[in-house]
Amino acid sequence: MTSWRDSTPEHVQAQFDGLFGLGLDAALDMLAKRKEFYPFGIEARGGEAVMVGSEPGLGDDPESQAVLDLLYEGGRRRSADMDAVAYVCDVRLREPDSDAVRIDLEHRDGHALQIVTPYRIKRFGRGVESGQMSVSSGVRRIWG
Incomplete structure (x- = not known):
């Protein structure tokens, strides 16, 4: 079985690895502290990673898809300044029946991946x- 790494340049792999690690760590930290999180993005810009949230105006308890749509829109507007991006959201899986962190990664060079990591919140915090x-x-949403 071939891996995505077999057909992906090393510089893209390095950016995806970094964005994935930052995204998963942040998501798991928020889950441990608050038991939930709203979708967020991490943009790779000139060697730095910048975390982005949704723009105001969605109300107190927005739907996750509405937040993601605003994040995608903002990413498209800033695409000339970015090398890669990760969008992180909380999802529910059917098989296995579990909550999961989904991270959608996209690179300006045309590569896109989706990584899904199931999780379980431990009892008693x-x-x-x-x-x-x-x-x-993955789906190309920014440089598609």
């Missing part, structure tokens, strides 16, 4: 346990 991640082709 003892943190979050993550499961086996799965990687698949």
